[in-house]
Amino acid sequence: DWNPDAFVETTIAELKAKLGDDKVVLGLSGGVDSSVAAVLLHHAIGKNLHCIFVDNGLLRKNEFEAVLDSYKHMGLNVRGIDAKDRFLSQLAGVKDPEQKRKIIGRVFIEVFDDAAHEVQDVKWLGQGTIYPDVIESVSVKGPSATIKSHHNVGGLPDYMKLKIVEPLNTLFKDEVRKVGKALGIDPLILGRHPFPGPGLAIRILGDITPEKVAILQEADAIYTNNLKESGWYDKVWQAGAIFLPVQSVGVMGDERTYEHVICLRAVGSLDGMTADWSHLPYELLAKISNEIINNVKGINRVVYDISSKPPATIEWE
Numbered sequence: 164d165w166n167p168d169a170f171v172e173t174t175i176a177e178l179k180a181k182l183g184d185d186k187v188v189l190g191l192s193g194g195v196d197s198s199v200a201a202v203l204l205h206h207a208i209g210k211n212l213h214c215i216f217v218d219n220g221l222l223r224k225n226e227f228e229a230v231l232d233s234y235k236h237m238g239l240n241v242r243g244i245d246a247k248d249r250f251l252s253q254l255a256g257v258k259d260p261e262q263k264r265k266i267i268g269r270v271f272i273e274v275f276d277d278a279a280h281e282v283q284d285v286k287w288l289g290q291g292t293i294y295p296d297v298i299e300s301v302s303v304k305g306p307s308a309t310i311k312s313h314h315n316v317g318g319l320p321d322y323m324k325l326k327i328v329e330p331l332n333t334l335f336k337d338e339v340r341k342v343g344k345a346l347g348i349d350p351l352i353l354g355r356h357p358f359p360g361p362g363l364a365i366r367i368l369g370d371i372t373p374e375k376v377a378i379l380q381e382a383d384a385i386y387t388n389n390l391k392e393s394g395w396y397d398k399v400w401q402a403g404a405i406f407l408p409v410q411s412v413g414v415m416g417d418e419r420t421y422e423h424v425i426c427l428r429a430v431g432s433l434d435g436m437t438a439d440w441s442h443l444p445y446e447l448l449a450k451i452s453n454e455i456i457n458n459v460k461g462i463n464r465v466v467y468d469i470s471s472k473p474p475a476t477i478e479w480e
C-alpha cells in the first residue's frame with residue numbers, strides 16, 4: 164500500500180544522495196504541486212534550495228503577499244519578484260487568449276531566467292511536475308507547461324540547461340495532497356482550488372488593463388470569501404469570477420448606469436477534464452451578487468454560468 168510517510172522518508176533520502184551539496188532553483192506558483200515539491204527539496208537540501216515566486220500582476224487579491232508569507236513561515240528560502248508592470252505592459256492591447264498565454268509564458272521565462280542567473284553555481288531546476296503532467300507532456304497550457312514543452316529545443320534560456328529534478332513525478336494529485344499533509348504544509352495551501360498559470364488574464368475577456376484587473380480582483384475576493392464563509396469553497400472543485408467584455412444598462416438611485424458584467428463560475432470535477440456546474444444555493448448567489456454590485460465600482464450586473472464541460476470549458480478563454 165502506498166503510504167505518504169514512507170514516500171516522504173525515501174524521497175528525502177534519494178534527493179540527498181542525488182543532489183549532495185548542489186544548488187537547486189525552483190519556481191513557486193502558490194499552487195499545491197510546486198509548494199509540496201519545494202518543501203520536500205527543502206527537507207533534503209535546506210538553504211541550497213532557492214525558490215522564486217513571481218508576481219505577474221494577475222493573481223487574486225492580496226494573494227502574492229499572503230502566499231509569500233506562508234512560504235517564509237515554512238522556512239523556505241524564497242525570493243518574491245514584483246514583475247507586475249512587466250507582464251501588464253507586454254499584455255496591453257492584446258485580446259487573443261492564446262496570444263495572452265504565449266506572452267505570459269515568455270515573460271515568465273525571462274523573469275525566472277534573470278532570477279535564476281543570480282544564484283551562483285546552480286546545477287538543478289526543481290519542478291512540481293506530477294504524474295498526469297508526465298503523461299500529458301504535450302500541453303499548451305501555462306508557464307510551467309511552457310517550460311516543459313520547451314525542453315530539448317534550441318536557443319533555451321540558461322536555466323533550462325540545468326538538470327531537472329521532479330520529486331513528485333510518480334504521484335497523482337490526491338497523493339501530492341497527502342504528502343503535503345504528511346509534511347505539515349498549511350492546509351490553506353493544500354486545499355486551494357486549481358488556478359491557471361495565466362491567472363486573471365484569461366478571466367478578463369478581451370484586452371487587459373490594470374483597472375479591469377483591480378475590478379476583477381475585488382469581485383473575485385467577495386465571491387471567494389463568501390464561498391469560504393458558507394462552507395462551499397471545499398465543496399466545489401474550482402471557482403472564480405470572470406470579467407465580461409460587455410456593458411449593460413442599470414439604475415443606481417436616479418441615475419442610469421452603463422457598466423460591466425461579472426460572471427461567477429463554480430464547478431465540480433475530478434481532474435478538470437470534465438466538469439459539472441455547481442448548484443450553489445440561490446440565497447448565497449443573491450448575497451454575493453448584492454455585495455459585488457454594491458461594492459465594486461464599474462459593475463452593475465452579475466450572472467452565474469450554468470454550463471458544464473464538455474461542451475463548455477471551465478475557463479472562458
Ligand code: XMP
Pocket residue numbers: 264303304305306357358359360361401435436472475476477478479480
Ligand atoms: P478548461 O478551461 O480547459 O480548464 O476546462 C481545465 C483546467 O485547466 C486550467 N487551465 C489552465 N491551467 N494554464 C494553466 O496552468 C492555462 O493556460 C490554463 N487554462 C486552463 C483551468 O483553470 C482548469 O482547472
